[in-house]
Amino acid sequence: MRILIANDDGYLAPGLAALVRACAGLGHIDVIAPEQNASGTSNALTLNRPLSIFEARGEHVQGFRVVNGTPSDCVHVALTGLLAQRPDLVLSGINNGANMGDDTLYSGTVAAAMEGYLFGVPAIAFSQVEKGWAHLDAAAAAARAVVDQVLAQSLLGGLPWLLNVNIPNRADAATLPRVVTRLGRRHASEPVLRQTSPRGEDIYWIGPAGDARECGEGTDFHAVAQGRVSITPLQVDLTDHASSALWAKRLAGGAA
């Protein structure tokens, strides 16, 4: 088996090394990750300059390939020419912080997995719910358990699929129950923060994400609050199928 592993926190992030370690023994592993933290870059591709790739050296990153671009760049380049052989599975993470509800639209972690899915490879994005890497090895063991279950169910090789996994920061993360969820929703994010630069210019920081708004039973927010590993199957089609007929009536003479 061949596994491609990427992330969005950058190649030096502990979550990436932990995921790579947890996958030891599963087959051939390629790691291709961004040079810098690229959290919040969603599915961005770098189109206005070329990309450079170097091989990392060092204790926890030996052999990782590093791209001066986005998470999607990493997986895109890997699948369109860099890798000699197509991977059977793309993994992303482990992210430093939750990717639940609306986060999934902004997440580079989810995007790296999604890039694999868009190229027909099954893919899983892994995130720890709290930032700070507490109980990271337990989260990595939980991620490995998900991969092992995928293999036990013989889920590779057919139609691609995309899973978004959020893991509570707990020492017992690897033995927590897994539950399949839907995405919840967050409140609108906090207001932008305006400051003055040392040169007297107005500067702005994007505010933090809002708290969970729709977080009832069945959502990812609810699952992790109950101490479960949340697994949300994702799709990419943003079409609002339920309202298509209505919009046809309003704007297109009835033709949907």
Ligand code: MN
């Ligand atoms: Mn991140």
